[in-house]
Amino acid sequence: MSQHPGxxxxxxxxxxxxxRIEGQVRGLQRMVEEEQYCIDxxxxxxxxxxxxxxxxxxxxxEHLGHCVADAVRSSGPxxxxxxxxxxxxASDAIARLVRS
Amino acid sequence: MSQHPGxxxxxxxxxxxxxRIEGQVRGLQRMVEEEQYCIDxxxxxxxxxxxxxxxxxxxxxEHLGHCVADAVRSSGPxxxxxxxxxxxxASDAIARLVRS
Amino acid sequence: MSQHPGxxxxxxxxxxxxxRIEGQVRGLQRMVEEEQYCIDxxxxxxxxxxxxxxxxxxxxxEHLGHCVADAVRSSGPxxxxxxxxxxxxASDAIARLVRS
Amino acid sequence: MSQHPGxxxxxxxxxxxxxRIEGQVRGLQRMVEEEQYCIDxxxxxxxxxxxxxxxxxxxxxEHLGHCVADAVRSSGPxxxxxxxxxxxxASDAIARLVRS
Numbered sequence: 001m002s003q004h005p006g007x008x009x010x011x012x013x014x015x016x017x018x019x020r021i022e023g024q025v026r027g028l029q030r031m032v033e034e035e036q037y038c039i040d041x042x043x044x045x046x047x048x049x050x051x052x053x054x055x056x057x058x059x060x061x062e063h064l065g066h067c068v069a070d071a072v073r074s075s076g077p078x079x080x081x082x083x084x085x086x087x088x089x090a091s092d093a094i095a096r097l098v099r100s
Numbered sequence: 101m102s103q104h105p106g107x108x109x110x111x112x113x114x115x116x117x118x119x120r121i122e123g124q125v126r127g128l129q130r131m132v133e134e135e136q137y138c139i140d141x142x143x144x145x146x147x148x149x150x151x152x153x154x155x156x157x158x159x160x161x162e163h164l165g166h167c168v169a170d171a172v173r174s175s176g177p178x179x180x181x182x183x184x185x186x187x188x189x190a191s192d193a194i195a196r197l198v199r200s
Numbered sequence: 201m202s203q204h205p206g207x208x209x210x211x212x213x214x215x216x217x218x219x220r221i222e223g224q225v226r227g228l229q230r231m232v233e234e235e236q237y238c239i240d241x242x243x244x245x246x247x248x249x250x251x252x253x254x255x256x257x258x259x260x261x262e263h264l265g266h267c268v269a270d271a272v273r274s275s276g277p278x279x280x281x282x283x284x285x286x287x288x289x290a291s292d293a294i295a296r297l298v299r300s
Numbered sequence: 301m302s303q304h305p306g307x308x309x310x311x312x313x314x315x316x317x318x319x320r321i322e323g324q325v326r327g328l329q330r331m332v333e334e335e336q337y338c339i340d341x342x343x344x345x346x347x348x349x350x351x352x353x354x355x356x357x358x359x360x361x362e363h364l365g366h367c368v369a370d371a372v373r374s375s376g377p378x379x380x381x382x383x384x385x386x387x388x389x390a391s392d393a394i395a396r397l398v399r400s
Contacts, residue, residue, distance in 0.1 A: 221325050235311065242363075242393045245352055259342055296343065300349045
């Protein structure tokens, strides 16, 4: 891991989105506290889930373009174990996202 | 909407889970703030997403067993528009969950 | 299980959609056979997955409106084990869909 | 597109999986034809969906390791438009998978 992760440039944007998601989750607590209608709570959960996935897809795109691409470039013309490991790690993270 | 939603009995449990999810989302903000490794952030996002889906599935189960079942029962032996509307509404919420 | 499942009326429609999905899966085999571009294969897989989910959501809506509603109605004004079992079974199927 | 897509080596394996999925979809048609119980049909649809996603994740892993890595390597030490385009295209395919 470098000191500068792939998402350094868009850090402020990710933080803004995560703070908005925190607000959505607090809003969900208020809805449940006030015993609001189940379907309305479910609609809000779907919105928060989509917002989390959207942050994940943004991070992943930057990870491929920075960390993975750097590992590929520094592994020379025929690839190598470091590049392979980075790609496997990214694939595993994608699988977790697809299945969650 | 009745004064007692389907999830009245398990309200405390849902609130506990939602507070834990709020903690996960705040943890995500800290990870991004500290520029932690992308893949570790993604793993935490998958965990928070799964936790949100789990709350949604619990609410939906109770909604079917209370609100939808009540509408079916009070609509008489051959069903009726109110029961149909409740089932359609639940199906739409399920579709949003499956697609989110 | 009755002789008439919830989806009896829309059986022809489900069969038509499933035959179209079978065509999509055969198309995928042809694409892989011809070594077509990975991304194009992935786009087709996403389309087939969405089509399968759409059949599932249709079946589930009918299942709630017929099998589950019938069990609720025949279990009397306070519910009963048969209705509870049907709702639990439907919730489990929904959870499998959301997580797949 | 090159003559050798990223999945050339595992083509036989992907074809075998896709033929098994075709069999699952034909099995689904038979189940609906015979009016089998809705929940059993749904269980089979979840299985076929997971199998399709699994093929997609395999193709994506190979695509990252071959097509994307090749584009990154041939774009030189500072990246370039071809590598960027490949990564964007892969990210878009991942987003479609996550959302389907």
